[in-house]
Amino acid sequence: MFYLLLTLFGCMTGVTAVLFGFGGGFVVVPLLYRMLMASHGADDPIGQSAMHIAVATSTCVMIVNALIATAKHHRAGNLIRHYLWPLGGYIGLGAIIGAVAAMWADGEVIRYAFIVYLGITILDCLFRRGFLTQADSAIPRRLGKARVSGVGIGAVATFLGVGGSVMTVPLLRRCGLSMSQATSMANPLSLPVALAGTLTYMAMAHFTEFDLGPWFIGYVDVLAFVILAIGSIVGIRLATPWIGRIPDRVHAWVYVGLLVFVMVSMMLS
Structure with a gap:
């Protein structure tokens, strides 16, 4: 049952990666955290490291997604180069800072921060103009000095084990891009976070007193990663035909709805 759920949720991460730009964290972190706590308990070394394991495995899955x-989005023509660089470089720098900070934080601190x-992101999307609706005549504008905010995006995203799409998508959306374009570019912008987070969690776990077992590289649960990755590849194939076909307003509302669902799930865990 454990592996079946991982496969199904892995498939879901593939769908969310293609259609909404977040390829792992919002699904994998709550799911894996709850499963590890249920199967090992709070006194087991794996249970005590459950949040760190969930975050580390999430960043690893994000690399694949x-x-x-x-x-897929490059072939569909949804990527715009000047929005990707140098924002991606700043995100990569922040990702290193966030990964190191997360290693020294308590698991519950990370969960509540998540x-x-x-919650802040949902409120921002609902009440700040420019996310849910856009004028048809809106002309996209360049990021300008806002690209420096990539350091903060990378740090927060890696600290929490998410790709940063909940910050990059609203940022690009308010630059006048469609939901399809903004969510598409969240994927390459997640790569610096995923790589920095995974490598840091693998390396820094050796400084802890826990022996998590043979199926772990650092804090990364290798078996869970493989199962999730296989499921995500299936999900990506299923979602690809929908690229660019979802109405912009519907796309924005569903995006916010997914964030609400995940937040409630984490609050109840």
Whole structure:
């Protein structure tokens, strides 16, 4: 049952990666955290490291999802180069800072930070103009100095084990891009976060006193990663035909609805 759920939720991460730009964290972190706590308990070394394991495995899955989804969107013509660089470089710098900070934080601190992060993002999307609706005549504008905010995006995203799409998508959306374009570019912008987070969690786990077992590289649960990755590839194939076909307003509302669902799930865990 455990592996079946991982496969199904892996498939879901593939769908969300292609259609909404977040390829792992919003699904994998709550799911894996709850499963590890249920199967090992709070006194077991794995249970005590459950949030760190969930975040580390999430960033690893994001590498697969972001790479494949980026290729799909590149072929669909949804990527715009000048929005990707140098914003991606700043995100990469922030990702290193966030990964190191997360290693020294308590698991519960990360979980509550995750919930607060989602709540602020949901309110921002609902009440600040420019996310849910856009004028048809809106002309996209360049990021300008806002690209420096990539350092903060990378740090927060890696600290929480998410790709940063809940910050990059609203940012690009308010630059006048459609939901399809903004969510498409969230995938390549997630790669610096995924790579920095995964490598840091693999390396830094050796400084802890826990021996998590043979199926772990650092904090990354290798078996869970493989199952999730296989499921995500299936999900990406299923979602690809829908690229660019969802009405912009519907796309925006569903995006916010998914964030609400995940936040409630984390609050109840």
